Amino acid sequence: MSYIKATDVLPEEILLLIQQYVDGEYLYIPRKETNKKSWGENTNSRKELSLRNSNIYNDYRKGLNIKNLSSKYFLSEKSIQRIIRQSNR
Structure with a gap:
């Protein structure tokens, strides 16, 4: 600004x-x-997060456990669980 x-x-x-x-x-x-503009409207942040979350969910469905996903994507286990739960809907 x-x-x-x-x-x-x-x-x-x-x-x-x-x-x-x-x-x-x-x-x-x-x-x-x-x-007013919504969050991520001026950047690719929204698309990048959506792609990342999709990749996390796909890796989970392929058999990677939450601990490994947490290490791979540098997120907490709780965040990985939340992403999987939201993607599951």
């Missing part, structure tokens, strides 16, 4: 009003609900 200088984008009267509440501090202005 990059910062935008308020003096470059806000009219002076709005800037003065904001300064009454927050003077010289950082202020986060959230996105409008209509502009």
Whole structure:
């Protein structure tokens, strides 16, 4: 996330009003609900995790146990169990 200088984008009267509440501090202005993006929308993270989880489930069905899967994918045994349980549905 990059910062935008308020003096470059806000009219002076709005800037003065904001300064009454927050003077010289950082202020986060959230996105409008209509502009929000879901997690992983800008990257391939969602696809990569889905592929990884699919591979874990396939390896489990081929006979790898949870301990071996945990070592292979660098995840806790609980995480492997959760992925298998979710993939099983």
